[in-house]
Amino acid sequence: MVFLCETKLSGREMRTVRTKFDGYEGMEVDSVGRSGGLTFWWKKGIRCDFVSASVPYMDFVIREEGGDWRVTGFYGWPAVADHHLSWQLLRILGRHSSLPWICIGDYNEILYANEMKGGQWAQWQMNNFREAVDDCGLVDVRYEGYSFTWDNGQAGVDNRQCRIDRVMVNSEWFDKFPYARLIHLSREWSDHSSIKLISDRREEGGQGRRRFRFEQVWVGEAGSEEAVRRGFERGGWDMMTALRESAEELQA
Template structure:
């Protein structure tokens, strides 16, 4: 099963939709979690209707902020467990492979970050089987996952504590080390690994 997790930062223009369509084809994605679509569920449905062979469920954006979508190919069976503006939780079955997959989208402000970790703990408590949790956590586990800028030690500690309590293990990434770049130049540039995949068990 090939899973694609993408913070797409808006799908409001044809170029973005075309780019996503090409990406799905190139990566042969079986399951796709999109965050920050900035679209209503109805608008998102019109988008994925252009992707041959995909079904989906979407969560409305709040104005033009947020917005989530979970797409899956026809050869995958997905059953929705729960959803909110911060997560989409599914039982996923592809052939003999059965697992639980959650797309996670953090609260954006530091003062609300504890709500993200409370949600992660709640989701972890809802089943004991294999669990894959992917998404945008808006926090790093270690200072080495940032270039430029910094994250307070207590913030990283709180994230690590939640991950440990949930029994999640980070899935090492390959390729470029960072998943976010603020697009600024020289000393104003900030990069970090705030998108990640984690799983329980071996």
């Protein structure tokens, strides 16, 4: 599946682009003039049911034998003064369904100060985003690659970079795809990096993930405290991510 935001194209123009890629179906949201515009594609054969869409989002349910799940493409309002509309919408979407949920897109906001390079970011902006994410029960999918997904293209002291493109999921989605990982691809022609989600259900050659349980024996085991420390360093400031990383370190 492919989600593109800020296409700056009408739905008709975007459909013309899609016809050049054989094997895909999709839907589009018109740009407003040459601002915004969304499109969501899926491979033919995937049962993808449309739920709703508007200028800042597209919402679908994927039908599978193993159980349905939900995918939302999200584009946050660019202007800081309108960010509260983004978080209001995110909360509304979060209440729409109890299905396993993945929300992917450009949120035009960062969660933590270490997700930016150059310039300054107001703490209240990050706090508001974090509160909305917590209210929706969402957590980050761990990523590989360069830390920042947007670059303003300026040189030297005027350069600004940040991580505003991300994939967030609820715990039910993680249970379906326990080995999911996100890759930040190289930035080529855009000011944004493309991000690629690999939604593996099991490790290569493995039998799937067993649910993590803390073993009392780890308390006195040499190296267990160091393993937890490494997990929290890798997980950053997000508690759920840090705990998941710590669990993997302890089981390694």
